[in-house]
Amino acid sequence: MTVRVGLLGAGTVGAGTFAVLARNADEIARRAGRAIQIVRIADLDLDRAARVADGRAEVTTDASAIVDAPDIDVVVELIGGYDIARTLVMRAIAAGKHVVTANKALLAVHGNAIFAAAHERGVMVAFEAAVAGGIPIIKALREGLAANRIEWIAGIINGTTNFILSEMRSRGLPFAEVLAQAQQLGYAEADPTFDIDGIDAAHKATIMAAIAFGTPMRFESAHIEGIRHLDAKDIRFAEQLGYRIKLLGIARRRERNGLPLGFELRVHPTLIPSSRLLASVEGAMNAVWVHGDAVGHTMFYGKGAGAEPTASAVVADLVDVTRTLTADPDHRVPHLAFQPDALSDLPVLPIGDIESGYYLRMAVADQPGVLADVTRIVAQRGISIGSVLQPEPGAGENSTDVVLLTHRALERDVDEAIAAIEALPTVLGPVVRLRMEDLS
Amino acid sequence: MTVRVGLLGAGTVGAGTFAVLARNADEIARRAGRAIQIVRIADLDLDRAARVADGRAEVTTDASAIVDAPDIDVVVELIGGYDIARTLVMRAIAAGKHVVTANKALLAVHGNAIFAAAHERGVMVAFEAAVAGGIPIIKALREGLAANRIEWIAGIINGTTNFILSEMRSRGLPFAEVLAQAQQLGYAEADPTFDIDGIDAAHKATIMAAIAFGTPMRFESAHIEGIRHLDAKDIRFAEQLGYRIKLLGIARRRERNGLPLGFELRVHPTLIPSSRLLASVEGAMNAVWVHGDAVGHTMFYGKGAGAEPTASAVVADLVDVTRTLTADPDHRVPHLAFQPDALSDLPVLPIGDIESGYYLRMAVADQPGVLADVTRIVAQRGISIGSVLQPEPGAGENSTDVVLLTHRALERDVDEAIAAIEALPTVLGPVVRLRMEDLS
Numbered sequence: 001m002t003v004r005v006g007l008l009g010a011g012t013v014g015a016g017t018f019a020v021l022a023r024n025a026d027e028i029a030r031r032a033g034r035a036i037q038i039v040r041i042a043d044l045d046l047d048r049a050a051r052v053a054d055g056r057a058e059v060t061t062d063a064s065a066i067v068d069a070p071d072i073d074v075v076v077e078l079i080g081g082y083d084i085a086r087t088l089v090m091r092a093i094a095a096g097k098h099v100v101t102a103n104k105a106l107l108a109v110h111g112n113a114i115f116a117a118a119h120e121r122g123v124m125v126a127f128e129a130a131v132a133g134g135i136p137i138i139k140a141l142r143e144g145l146a147a148n149r150i151e152w153i154a155g156i157i158n159g160t161t162n163f164i165l166s167e168m169r170s171r172g173l174p175f176a177e178v179l180a181q182a183q184q185l186g187y188a189e190a191d192p193t194f195d196i197d198g199i200d201a202a203h204k205a206t207i208m209a210a211i212a213f214g215t216p217m218r219f220e221s222a223h224i225e226g227i228r229h230l231d232a233k234d235i236r237f238a239e240q241l242g243y244r245i246k247l248l249g250i251a252r253r254r255e256r257n258g259l260p261l262g263f264e265l266r267v268h269p270t271l272i273p274s275s276r277l278l279a280s281v282e283g284a285m286n287a288v289w290v291h292g293d294a295v296g297h298t299m300f301y302g303k304g305a306g307a308e309p310t311a312s313a314v315v316a317d318l319v320d321v322t323r324t325l326t327a328d329p330d331h332r333v334p335h336l337a338f339q340p341d342a343l344s345d346l347p348v349l350p351i352g353d354i355e356s357g358y359y360l361r362m363a364v365a366d367q368p369g370v371l372a373d374v375t376r377i378v379a380q381r382g383i384s385i386g387s388v389l390q391p392e393p394g395a396g397e398n399s400t401d402v403v404l405l406t407h408r409a410l411e412r413d414v415d416e417a418i419a420a421i422e423a424l425p426t427v428l429g430p431v432v433r434l435r436m437e438d439l440s
Numbered sequence: 441m442t443v444r445v446g447l448l449g450a451g452t453v454g455a456g457t458f459a460v461l462a463r464n465a466d467e468i469a470r471r472a473g474r475a476i477q478i479v480r481i482a483d484l485d486l487d488r489a490a491r492v493a494d495g496r497a498e499v500t501t502d503a504s505a506i507v508d509a510p511d512i513d514v515v516v517e518l519i520g521g522y523d524i525a526r527t528l529v530m531r532a533i534a535a536g537k538h539v540v541t542a543n544k545a546l547l548a549v550h551g552n553a554i555f556a557a558a559h560e561r562g563v564m565v566a567f568e569a570a571v572a573g574g575i576p577i578i579k580a581l582r583e584g585l586a587a588n589r590i591e592w593i594a595g596i597i598n599g600t601t602n603f604i605l606s607e608m609r610s611r612g613l614p615f616a617e618v619l620a621q622a623q624q625l626g627y628a629e630a631d632p633t634f635d636i637d638g639i640d641a642a643h644k645a646t647i648m649a650a651i652a653f654g655t656p657m658r659f660e661s662a663h664i665e666g667i668r669h670l671d672a673k674d675i676r677f678a679e680q681l682g683y684r685i686k687l688l689g690i691a692r693r694r695e696r697n698g699l700p701l702g703f704e705l706r707v708h709p710t711l712i713p714s715s716r717l718l719a720s721v722e723g724a725m726n727a728v729w730v731h732g733d734a735v736g737h738t739m740f741y742g743k744g745a746g747a748e749p750t751a752s753a754v755v756a757d758l759v760d761v762t763r764t765l766t767a768d769p770d771h772r773v774p775h776l777a778f779q780p781d782a783l784s785d786l787p788v789l790p791i792g793d794i795e796s797g798y799y800l801r802m803a804v805a806d807q808p809g810v811l812a813d814v815t816r817i818v819a820q821r822g823i824s825i826g827s828v829l830q831p832e833p834g835a836g837e838n839s840t841d842v843v844l845l846t847h848r849a850l851e852r853d854v855d856e857a858i859a860a861i862e863a864l865p866t867v868l869g870p871v872v873r874l875r876m877e878d879l880s
Contacts, residue, residue: 020734024589030654030782031586033770128584134735136584144568144576146471147755149464214470277720277741294460295574295752298742301717302735312735315587324771330473331767342470 002035003322006066006097008088009078010043010052010059013102013129016307017076017314018052028315032322036315038076042066067092074321076314077101086110093117093125098325100317102129102310105194108203108219111210115335122329126317131204132157132286134309135302136316141211141290142337148292150212152252154270154437157204159284159304160188160195161227161247165235165269166282169244174232187284197226198247198267205249208288209265212251213346214338218265221348225268234361234432237403241387243271243359243436244279250437254349262349271359271405271436278439289439297439352412357386357436360404360414362421363428366393370426371402377420383409399428405436442475443762446506446537448528449518450483450492450499453542453569456747457516457754458492468755472762476755478516482506507532514761516754517541526550533557533565538765540757542569542750545634548643548659551650555775562769566757571644572597572726574749575742576756581651581730582777588732590652592692594710594877597644599724599744600628600635601667601687605709606722609675609684615667627724637666638687638707645689648728649705652691653786654778658705661788665708674801674872677843681827683711683799683876684719690877694789702789711799711845711876718879729879737879792852797826797876800844800854802861803868806833810866811842817860823849839868845876 005021007014018038021028029035042063043049049059060066067075067088075092077099079085085106092099093114101107107114107130118125128138132155141150156162160182167178179196182188194200206219227247238245248270254261272279277299281287286304291297303309324332334340364370371390378385386405393400406414418431445461447454458478461468469475482503483489489499500506507515507528515532517539519525525546532539533554541547547554547570558565568578572595581590596602600622607618619636622628634640646659667687678685688710694701712719717739721727726744731737743749764772774780800818804810811830818825826845833840846854858871 016734020587024587024733027589027654027778028587030778031774033774033779134585134732135738136580139579139584140576143760144579144756145574145752146759147460147464147468147752149467214467277717280717280720292574292752293464294456294748294755296743296746296749298575298740300738300740302738306736308734309736312585312587312732315734316584319586320583323773324767327764327767327771331764331771333763334471334473338467338470339473 002037003073003325004071005036005038005074005076005318006069006072007038007041007076007078008063008066010041010045010049011078012307013310013314014041014078015052016311017078020308020311020315022056028319032319034322036318036322040066040069040072063088064091067097068095072097073325074098074100074318077103080105082106082109089114090117093121093123096121096123098124098321100126100314100321102314104130104200104203104207108206108217111207111217115340118335119340124321124332125335126321127207128317129310129313131207132288133302133304133306134312135286135288135300135304136313137208137288137300138211140300141208143333145290145292145295146337148294151291151293153208153212153250153288153290154278154439155205155208155249155288156246156278156281156286157249157288157304158195158201158247159286160192161201162281163187163284164196165227165245165247168232169235169239172232172236175227175230196228198224201247201249201267205251205265205267208249209251209263211337213253213263214336214342214344215346216343218348221265223266223351227269230269231432234434237361237389238271238359241389241403241405242274244274245269245271245434246278248437260346262347264354265348266351266354268435271434272439276439352415354411355408356411357408357438358406358414359434359436360406360418361432362402363399364402365426365428366398366400367426373424373426374402374404374421378404378406378417381413381417383413383417442477443513443765444511445476445478445514445516445758446509446512447478447481447516447518448503448506449520450481450485450489451518452747453750453754454481454518455492456751457518460748460751460755462496468759472759474762476758476762480506480509480512503528504531507537508535512537513765514538514540514758517543520545522546522549529554530557533561533563536561536563538564538761540566540754540761542754544570544640544643544647548646548657551647551657555780558775559780564761564772565775566761567647568757569750569753571647572728573742573744573746574752575726575728575740575744576753577648577728577740578651580740581648583773585730585732585735586777588734591731591733593648593652593690593728593730594718594879595645595648595689595728596686596718596721596726597689597728597744598635598641598687599726600632601641602721603627603724604636605667605685605687608672609679612672612676614672615670636668638664641687641689642707645691645705645707649691649703651777653693653703654776654782654784655786656783658788661705663706663791667709670709671872674874677801677829678711678799681829681843681845682714684714685709685711685874686718688877700786702787704794705788706791706794708875711874712879716879792855794851795848796851797848797878798846798854799874799876800846800858801872802842803839804842805866805868806838806840807866813864813866814842814844814861818844818846818857821853821857823853823857
């Protein structure tokens with residue numbers, strides 16, 4: 001009666017999954033009601049697979065020997081990437097296997113096709129490990145908060161960028177220097193693009209938005225900005241104003257006159273008040289803030305990456321799958337939280353239509369009347385200003401920085417105001433624009 | 441195909457449950473695959489029931505007309521208390537109804553009998569709302585973290601006491617004054633015993649320990665201390681030392697030489713480092729810190745009480761129950777996370793056998809050698825000291841306070857040291873002893 005699992009990928013998370021399942025085999029079986037065992041491991045590097053298996057599982061370089069094998073009940077996909085993983089997952093589904101995956105890129109981009117195929121074939125595709133590592137946020141959104149109309153989500157869901165931002169703030173260093181250190185420490189990859197440009201966070205935000213709002217995956221419509229161009233100066237000014245800058249993945253419903261308008265789906269550096277719990281999430285930790293209409297604010301915190309935290313989520317999915325392995329599909333939790341025939345076609349709003357607070361920084365000539373000109377331009381567009389910071393110019397300098405914090409405004413209006421501000425002869429160079437959320 | 445629910449109790453949470461289920465009926469049905477409707481409400485106060493129902497459900501004063509009714513699928517018990525609730529829940533189970541309850545007192549004290557009856561009869565008893573209101577902590581411990589050997593849990597799980605402690609600290613007021621204000625504001629009940637003496641928190645800690653460690657409910661063995669005797673002076677000294685005092689519910693596994701020894705189950709005021717996220721949980725909010733061997737540290741935060749946050753959990757349970765209503769019981773998640781035939785007989789350790797850090801405050805005569813005597817007594821018992829605080833005596837005073845923080849030690853040894861310290865002629869009056877956890 002043992003559930004037989006085939007593992008694709010013997011890298012860090014694959015090794016962690018094998019280790020956790022072996023070490024906690026007894027407790028896991030006491031929970032699941034059946035033993036769960038990885039019986040076969042596929043990896044192109046056979047030695048690596050053999051080191052993980054250590055004689056306790058068959059090893060192969062041929063992943064198809066797992067996805068097609070009649071003696072395998074569940075396939076765990078930990079290869080990552082789009083193409084090969086997609087082919088293997090689709091073959092596993094076609095062969096009637098349940099699938100557990102940690103692959104956010106795959107689900108954000110090809111999830112709609114994968115879930116349709118899984119529904120058709122009557123198998124489960126579980127993906128707790130795809131978002132925020134060991135934090136059971138998928139289960140929380142899909143089941144624990146199922147009573148709620150989920151209004152919005154804001155998550156620190158990429159550990160690499162949070163580590164870099166924490167170091168930039170606490171040590172006052174520029175981005176490039178901290179990135180180089182993070183790469184040396186193994187916190188950032190040799191090619192850090194996916195992390196620092198916000199793509200990884202956007203994959204995860206896409207998945208959370210789908211299960212929160214009951215829509216298909218809409219990664220192609222996400223607005224994505226990373227932290228590559230973030231100036232240490234803005235972190236410092238934000239701190240003086242009582243804010244910290246975090247790379248947030250945000251999904252928020254919007255209505256007009258009580259009718260659904262769409263939802264915002266965006267990843268970007270964001271000012272949040274230093275007093276908020278989310279602002280205190282430092283280093284490589286992850287946290288997701290969720291607001292539901294009944295529950296109010298909630299927050300889920302933990303390690304977002306690493307071998308065993310991610311394995312914790314993979315194995316929790318294996319336990320879930322085990323429990324309903326032989327149940328009628330109607331008794332299972334739907335993949336995307338909502339029944340597949342009840343998904344909504346709520347669109348993602350274009351970035352110009354989002355609402356946010358804004359941080360605007362500009363260099364201005366040190367002469368009377370500049371601030372009055374700038375604030376008039378902002379006020380004319382119906383945007384109200386919360387705070388202004390204008391440090392004294394240094395000795396011998398004839399320009400200074402001005403920082404404005406606005407209340408919530410439509411981004412399109414803010415863009416117009418910025419264009420008008422940049423046209424002022426007393427404003428020197430482009431305006432730096434960051435978004436701000438007060439999480440209330 | 442609508443799931444027909446009978447509601448027992450039309451108080452705050454009952455009204456919230458009816459409201460959430462009605463307001464979000466569409467989204468909930470899209471998630472659950474079936475509509476869920478409260479069709480009958482029982483309350484001794486028929487007017488109150490009628491106000492909640494507002495013509496959309498039958499009302500009755502006779503709860504047995506719900507628990508025995510053949511047309512009811514699920515009974516929601518929101519009456520609270522031990523005796524009547526127990527009788528009704530057992531009758532509902534005997535009649536083959538599934539039960540959803542928010543009643544922590546009932547489960548902590550009578551849970552073992554209730555779950556045995558439910559298992560026997562093949563029905564579900566769901567209780568997410570019993571711990572930490574809207575935070576889906578039961579589901580996280582039972583399912584989301586199912587891969588882990590859960591090592592320990594520390595929770596701020598009583599909003600009334602957390603509100604009182606937050607106010608005592610931020611405003612420097614004594615316990616009695618803040619309690620009186622909390623009662624005026626409705627944050628504390630007219631008879632606040634269950635909250636301030638730690639009994640409510642102990643009920644919740646008991647339930648979390650059972651599902652984390654796979655044991656029966658062991659409320660009778662819990663060690664319980666409330667905040668009634670907490671001196672504002674100790675909150676101030678703790679803050680000077682870098683700590684905040686929270687009423688924590690703690691459940692921790694203990695081993696010796698790799699063999700299970702038992703677990704600690706205790707509720708008491710606890711010093712935690714101010715830098716920890718848990719220390720920043722203020723006012724009536726709840727948060728539960730969980731350490732699992734694979735996932736590491738995690739934290740779950742949100743509103744622990746109130747009509748709609750609690751309703752969020754009740755309705756999430758209704759969705760869960762709906763999904764597996766007609767499934768074979770083998771396909772369901774076991775009530776206590778572990779299969780009923782796989783529970784452990786791990787005992788609760790007596791309080792003398794717990795390990796903790798300690799805060800010891802004593803008034804001493806202002807003369808040389810006192811601190812040396814005290815620290816020698818502590819060191820002789822193998823207890824090491826982390827910090828010492830000894831404020832200068834006020835003008836004209838001839839005694840002063842001494843505060844010691846110890847590293848982790850066995851409580852029995854600390855008690856012995858306290859007895860020896862109190863026997864010193866230079867130590868004036870009893871030693872104040874608080875426990876301390878660094879959450880690392």
